[in-house]
Amino acid sequence: ETVTRASFCVLAQKREDSFQFVPAFFNLLIFLIAELLILNLIMEAKIKNAAQRTKQEVPYGSDHVTFLKNFCKQLDKETDVSYQRERTFSWGTPDVFINAYGPVEIISKTNGIDQHDREQAQKYANGSSQKSTLISFGTHSETPIYQTF
DSSP: OHHHHHHHHHHHHHHHHHHHHHHHHHHHHHHHHHHHHHHHHHHHHHHHHHHHHHHHHSOTTOOHHHHHHHHHHHHHHSTTOOEEESOOBTTBOOSEEETTTEEEEEEOOTTOOOHHHHHHHHHHHHHHTSOOEEEEOOSSSSSOEEEEO
């Protein structure tokens, strides 16, 4: 009887310890998700800052390559932004692939974002399993237009 009671106490203690592990695991999981969301928001702000400076520096009606080069130059000014320009992946070749963010397509056409642009961005989002962003500089407004897929 003593052995059985002792075994029961050990099992009860192990069960209690495992229940304490569950809240700690979920707290860690919630913390990591919150951190990823915050990092994503910070990266998004850096991308928008680079795009805004590009819009201010490059004249309306400039070609795609001019906007792309200037956007990359502006990304270089941002801290902790690692990117690759026109890198080929199995799912396509985006204008810019920003590590820890995803593909970014630059649009310079004066008619804005069309159906083909949206389909391409969606293809990149599906292929990369990350969000894909279109940035259109081809408008008369002072700010670029963003679409995320």
